[in-house]
Structures are given as C-alpha cells and as structure tokens.
Amino acid sequence: DAGVIQSPRHEVTEMGQEVTLRCKPISGHDYLFWYRQTMMRGLELLIYFNNNVPIDDSGMPEDRFSAKMPNASFSTLKIQPSEPRDSAVYFCASKERYTEAFFGQGTRLTVV
Amino acid sequence: AQSVTQLDSQVPVFEEAPVELRCNYSSSVSVYLFWYVQYPNQGLQLLLKYLSGSTLVKGINGFEAEFNKSQTSFHLRKPSVHISDTAEYFCAVSDHAGNMLTFGGGTRLMVKP
Numbered sequence: 001d002a003g004v005i006q007s008p009r010h011e012v013t014e015m016g017q018e019v020t021l022r023c024k025p026i027s028g029h030d031y032l033f034w035y036r037q038t039m040m041r042g043l044e045l046l047i048y049f050n051n052n053v054p055i056d057d058s059g060m061p062e063d064r065f066s067a068k069m070p071n072a073s074f075s076t077l078k079i080q081p082s083e084p085r086d087s088a089v090y091f092c093a094s095k096e097r098y099t100e101a102f103f104g105q106g107t108r109l110t111v112v
Numbered sequence: 113a114q115s116v117t118q119l120d121s122q123v124p125v126f127e128e129a130p131v132e133l134r135c136n137y138s139s140s141v142s143v144y145l146f147w148y149v150q151y152p153n154q155g156l157q158l159l160l161k162y163l164s165g166s167t168l169v170k171g172i173n174g175f176e177a178e179f180n181k182s183q184t185s186f187h188l189r190k191p192s193v194h195i196s197d198t199a200e201y202f203c204a205v206s207d208h209a210g211n212m213l214t215f216g217g218g219t220r221l222m223v224k225p
Binding site: 004031033042043045048049055057091093095097098100101102103104105106 | 144153161163187211212214215
C-alpha cells in the first residue's frame with residue numbers, strides 16, 4: 001500500500017476563499033483522523049471517523065470547518081471562508097482498531 | 113477521558129550521549145501507548161508501541177521505552193544519540209476500545225555535535 005495520501009502538499013490561498021484538503025486512507029483501515037499542527041497549539045485532533053461516520057468533531061474550531069467521508073477511500077476537510085489564522089499543517093491519519101495510526105505527509109496551508 | 117503530558121518541550125543533548133524523553137498519561141482504563149517521531153517537513157512516523165506483554169518495548173533506530181503502570185509513565189530512551197535523531201517526538205495513548213489517539217504536546221530533541 002502507498003500509505004495515507006494527502007493532496008495538495010502545499011496550498012496558498014487568499015483570505016475568504018474556500019479551501020479543500022483531500023485524504024486517501026490506507027485500504028482496509030476503518031478509522032480516519034484529521035489533525036492540525038501549529039507552533040502555538042501543537043497537534044490538535046479536529047475530527048475522526050469510524051466506518052465513514054463522524055464520531056467526534058469537538059475539535060473542529062468553528063462552523064467554517066467541515067469534513068466529509070463519502071466512502072471508505074476518501075475524505076475531505078473544507079474551510080469556507082478561510083482566514084489567516086487557519087494557516088497550519090493539516091494531517092490525515094488512518095488506522096484499524098487496536099493498532100497505531102499511519103499519517104500522511106500533510107498539507108501545508110497558508111492563508112494570506 | 114485520557115490525557116498525555118510530555119514534561120519537556122525541548123531536550124538539548126550532545127551527540128553520543130544518552131537521552132530520556134519523558135511521557136506521563138492519565139486514564140481510568142487500560143491503555144495502549146505509542147511514540148512517534150516527526151522529522152522536519154514530514155508526517156509522524158511510528159517509533160514503537162506498547163499493546164501488551166513485556167513492559168520494555170524496543171523500536172526503530174535504537175530507541176526503547178518502558179511502560180510503568182504504577183507511575184503511569186512511558187518514557188523513551190536511547191543510549192547514544194546521533195545528529196540524525198534531531199526531530200520532534202510525540203507520545204500518544206489510546207484506550208482499550210482502540211479507537212482515537214490522544215497526543216502529548218511533543219518534545220523537540222536537539223542533538224549537538
């Protein structure tokens with residue numbers, strides 16, 4: 001397996017624009033996580049899915065953020081409208097139950 | 113609910129010296145424990161994990177960790193570090209339901225020549 005695949009690797013956008021981050025988990029993994037990493041706040045869990053169903057979205061900062069998992073092989077994290085304070089590295093990770101999580105390479109988002 | 117505390121945000125050490133990165137957790141139930149490493153501009157990579165069995169766990173790159181249930185700790189050690197070990201290290205815990213992972217704040221290991 002190629003591992004967890006995230007796209008794009010880098011995204012630069014203007015404030016107010018919509019941003020969509022994409023993730024393809026490892027085949028057969030039934031958990032998917034979205035994390036955000038910043039210098040100030042470290043690694044924060046935004047939301048996680050089990051069998052494509054959102055289980056805990058308490059980490060999603062506000063209504064501008066939304067995440068979907070339409071099928072077992074694809075998930076998106078959308079920010080609309082984006083703001084400079086959303087600039088961060090966003091990681092997707094997947095796992096099976098009782099095992100470790102495997103991380104993607106991340107998407108570095110810059111909102112100017 | 114569970115939480116993870118990494119007591120040191122930065123650990124400077126000279127090359128070939130030993131190092132210990134500390135991790136304490138709190139949980140009302142039995143847990144699984146993990147250490148991850150993050151090199152600059154990369155994702156997190158698993159170093160080692162404790163699921164059950166021997167409390168001394170060996171991982172990649174010469175690292176090992178010891179699970180201490182009474183101290184609720186899972187400290188990471190390496191007897192002799194290399195420049196290439198410079199990275200950020202994260203301790204994580206999941207409960208025996210096996211679903212979500214909770215991460216500590218990370219420890220930046222800086223190996224100096």
